[in-house]
Structures are given as structure tokens and as C-alpha cells.
Amino acid sequence: MSTKKILKPGALFLLLLWSCQPEPDTLRLLDELVVSTNYDSSVDFAGYSTYSISRDTIGFVSNRNPNDTILVQTSQTDYPRPVLQRVASNLDDLGYTQVEPGENPDWRINVYVVNDYNLFQQVVYPSYYYPSYYGYGYGYGSYYAYPYVNTYASNTGSLVVEILDLKNITPDNKVKVIWSAYMGDVYSTIELVKQSQEAIDQAFIQSPYIHK
């Protein structure tokens, strides 16, 4: 076969390939988490002073495993503690004081990872109740007081931080989720711990109403 006969269809093939749809640069997109925050605009965040947060355990919810579980800081898993410490340091910097759960805190800070769960496709309405994902001995359910719509889907994993209002528990023992931050995707990160910490910082930066 002559060179010309190879070159002509070859050039056409290359042009066809070049004109095909390129994928977005994944590395560029995955080097930081998407940070989505929601809050109850009727709440005055300056009216609270103390909070409690776990020191080395975060929740883990997966629809692959219907039994809720936890992630514990171990020598093999160096994720919970840096994440929890970063949440706490942000709250400290904003003027809130960390106390032990038994010291009657104003807020409980829930931190958990949701795996393979369509969290971002939910439409959440006020007074939508769901059972608290793990007990911590409170015996409360919790609910969102603000409507919001998230139009994107997560089938992999998100880090979630919530502020639960323990100061205003309802008569039927429900606690209100007054602020939440969703950070994803934690399963496609380049540097999981660093990106999670940066995302937590960003969650508080874009929530200027949280301060003493």
C-alpha cells in the first residue's frame, strides 16, 4: 500500500479523533472538594456559646451496609482526628467553647461520611424528620428547619458536618439541625486529609453568620 493511501485516511481518522468530545481535566476538578452549606436563617448563631464534638470518632453511613457504623482514629486510619480537630479549631476561632458532652453544651457537632448515598439529590423540607444517625446517648431525632434543593447527585462519598441545636430541644425530644456542610467527593480525592481540612475551612468561610 502506498504512503498516500495510508496518509489520507490516517489524517481523516486523526481529525475525527481530535474533534471528539474531550473529558474535563479530572485532576483539576478533584484537587478540591465541592463545599455546600445550608443553614436555618431564623437562628441567631451569636446566641450560643458552647459545643461538644467527638475527639476521635466520626460516623459512617453507607447504603451498601444498612447498619450504621463509625470510623475510629487508629494507627491505620488517620482521618477522623484531623477532620474533627479542624472543625473544632474553626469553631474555637469563631469564639465558641468546646465542652464535654455531659457539660450541657449548646450545640452538638455531628461529623460523618455518607458513602454511596444520593445525598445531593434530596429535596429537604422543613420539619422533615429523620432519626439521628448515631446515638451518642441523646435519644433525639433531628430535623432540618429550612427548605433546600440540591440538584446534583453523589453516589460515592461526602463528608458531612452538622450543628445540632441542643439549646432548643422540642417537647418530643427532637433537635434541630441548624447548619450543615456537605463536602464531596471524599472517595476521589488526591490528598484526602488535606482536602477535607481545606473544605472544612471553606465551609466556615462561606458561612459568615456563624460567629459569637
Add this chain to the structure above:
Amino acid sequence: MLLSGSAFAQESYFYFNWDVNVPLANTSWISSTSSRGAKFGFRKFIGAERKFAAGLDVNWAYFQEYKPTETFQQPNGAITTDYFNDIFQFGLAVSGQYYFPVADRERFFPYAGLGLGASMNAFSTSYNIYTDEESSWGFLARPEAGILVRMGARRRLGLMAAGHYDFSTSKSASYEYDNFSNAGFQLGIMIMQL
């Protein structure tokens, strides 16, 4: 090869071009020039003087632009992310051309024409692993002017260059497009049967 055959038994030509496009609508969403496009078609001359031709054009183009990290305020919160905006454009048009008379009518074919048809635009935003998409079809109008140059008076193979303006009524409420328009330049090969 695949470019020859019974379709060329009469005076006609087939072309396959690289198509570079500049978006003109809602350029705050995407303004980057797209070099990822192609256009091909078949056109048949009408009449012995080869003054007119009519045919079918198919084209596609892919526009993409990276947007650095940004915070979007919402009624009860905010979202922060960096993202890519993308548009995939596909068009199908019936077209007619007028060929200007020149001295060498065996090799040079300057022309102006108009294509009318339909186009589809798929708009999408990609952030982290997530993607939002919306697509719509619209009416397409495409004025075009260009030139065909055969390699020799007895050669089928030639080059084609043209400029075009595409206007489509394809809309996207989510991405604030009332219509879509772009200007393009195409360059490539054509196979002519005279």
C-alpha cells in the same frame, strides 16, 4: 475508497473539514474558541453551468472552559467549587450555494450559500465528580462563504475553506441561553466529481 462511489456519479462533491468556532452568545458562560469541531457534507451541482448546488451538511463542535473556584450564594447557604462549562453542538442542515463565475471553472469554485436545519446544544457543568446537564434542539440558520480548489483539472481531490455564522434558537434556561450563535472557520478536503 469510502469517499468514492455511486454518489459521485453526477457533478457533486463530498467534503470533510476541520471546523474552528468562536461562541458569540452568553460569552460569560463560555467564550473560548473551540478547535474541536468537524463538518462534512455532500453537495450536488444543479445545471450544466455549475452556478448552483444543494446538499446536506452535518457538523459538531465541542466548547469547553475552565472556571476557577467560586462561591455561589443561595437563599439558605452557599456552594463553593471550581468547574468546567461545556457545550456539545450538533447540527444538521439542508444548504444551497451560489458559485461565483471565475476564469478557471475547472479548479476554483468560490461560493456563498445558506444552510437551514436543526441543531442540538448540550450544556453541562462538571465540578468534582458531579455533572449537571441540559440540552435542547432549535432551528438552525447558517450563512456560509468559501472556496473549493481542486488539486488539478483532472483531479478529484481538492481543498475547501469557508467561513460561516451559525444561529440556533436552541435555548437553556438554566445556563441563560436565549439562543446560541457562533462564528466558524472550516478547512479540509473535498472530493469532487465533474
